[in-house]
Amino acid sequence: MPYYRSVGDVPPKRHTQFRQPDGTLYREELMGEEGFSSDSSLLYHSGVPSAIVDAQVWEPGDLATQPNHPLTPRHLKLHGLFENQDWKAYDPVTGRRLLLGNADVRISYVWAGEESPLYRNAVGDECVYVEAGAARVETVFGVLDARQGDYVMIPRAMTHRWIPQGDAPLQAYCIEANSHIGPPAKYLSRYGQFLEHAPYCERDLHGPAEPYVQTGTDVEVLVKHRGPGPAGVVGTRMVYATHPFDVVGWDGCLYPYTFNVEDFEPITGRVHQPPPVHQVWAGTNFVVCTFCPRKVDYHPLAIPVPYYHSNVDSDEVMFYVGGDYGARKGSGIGLGSISLHPGGYAHGPQPAAIEAALGVQEVDELAVMVDTFRPLELGEAGLASDDGVYAWTWAGRRADT
Incomplete structure (x- = not known):
């Protein structure tokens, strides 16, 4: 992200003692890109963010692909994949169906009416375009409200959950990278500010406004990560001792956000x-x-x-x-x-x-x-x-x- 945000409670100086009301320390987690050399944020958990109690194989769906051979242009009619299906039984994560893919990016599509599991994509960033419908996106950083025309930008390895809203299906076009996704360098100054010729700017990007603190034990999270499967992607079902959404505050330049095409x-x-x-x-x-x-x-x-x-x-x-x-x-x-x-x-x-x-x-x-x-x-x-x-x-x- 090109600019800094601070949400909730954080200590005056990073990597220093920050105590809970009962006197115990909050656990500081750095979520950062490129091995401490790029954008990052610091999150403050009441629990231990690395405390898992179980891990099992999770199959993330059919990710196999075949070459476009003989070479031809194609017309894919996406609505037919779901309009005769019970879309209310699908969720926006496990219900995705793979359209196209290569070693850098996978493009999938879903109509959904069911709440998704907690989910983390550790392969790369996700850029989800909301074709129609609406959703509440709960994240470790807070909540995003996604509406028609929004790009929902989800950083790599960020735990989140999709909750469709309303009576119509959430129709989502999902772009999953094997890398990070962000504004093009040509729109940014050398310090990361949007330049005057850019077709959008910081005011158009909407991140979480406050923490979304949740409690619980033995909480399941589906994790998509790198491995020997199709396109180098496999899945694991991790169980955490405490809820990943136990964050009371965070600050930094890495977080989820929405951007609407109307802007x-x-x-x-x-x-x-x-x-x-x-x-x-x-x-x-x-x-x-x-x-x-x-x-x-x-x-x-x-x-x-x-x-x-x-x-x-x-x-x-x-x-x-x-x-x-x-x-x-x-x-x-x-x-x-x-x-x-x-x-x-x-x-x-x-x-x-x-x-x-x-x-x-x-x-x-x-x-x-x-x-x-x-x-x-x-x-x-x-x-x-x-x-x-x-x-x-x-x-x-x-x-x-």
Whole structure:
């Protein structure tokens, strides 16, 4: 995180005695990145944060993938994975189904109505986009209220729990990294402050406002961590002697937060701007972009849809979550769709969309894009939701038809 916060009770100086009302010491825990060399926070527990009483194998679901071979663009129809299912029986953690993945990132999807177990991802940070619905996210740092359009940013190894709110399903698009995820360096000063040209700033990021103290004994936490399983990921069910949410205060620059797409200020120009102007987050070997409603290109001869482009170094994953995405008209893509345009394949607007876009002044579209710099493979949900015909929509036919 680019700025410091202090929540609850902390001592005047770090690594010094801080006592509970009964005279015993609070236990200080440092949660830090890159081996004490990057952002961190200090949390003050009433119990011992490392006291476990049991550990058993937990299977974190089907994480196997298979190559996108033969190489083709794909259209994944995500809503069909859950709309005929009893989504109230799914929770936002164990109910996730894997769409796409590689050695750097896994993308999954879920509709959920059930409270999740306590959960910690020790493989990497998570960036969860709330497509629809709402949730209360309880964390060791405090509580976040997540609503439609929020990115919920969860640091690596942070214990938390999702509790869907309301009568509609929580529809969540989950980006799980093998690294950290944060604002792109191009938006930040050398000290970590957002610069004036950045499309959002510190005021748009919302972290916990107060501690959320819980008590209990023999508390289970599901831990996803590195190991020999598919994509190098395995799971353990740990049982803690005391509740992990026994934190009375914390301070530092590492914590969970939300950012809503309504607070993203689009960057536009006289002619069509490339996708990096829409970037929101960066991880190791991937980026996340948001295409928001905006004024479009205002040169008198501008073509306000993307030009055809070859993904030389990356796979492009576009999740269509709102409005009407003009470049894909005629392809069958709609809300709840994903388009996968793999590296090695030139792609762009459907042919009829180019002429139709001329003279357009603004667009009402909302999409979340993930660009990866290693090839993505298809998970079980990616294979199950593929429409099987998207690759031929630019030509209007298959060679054998």
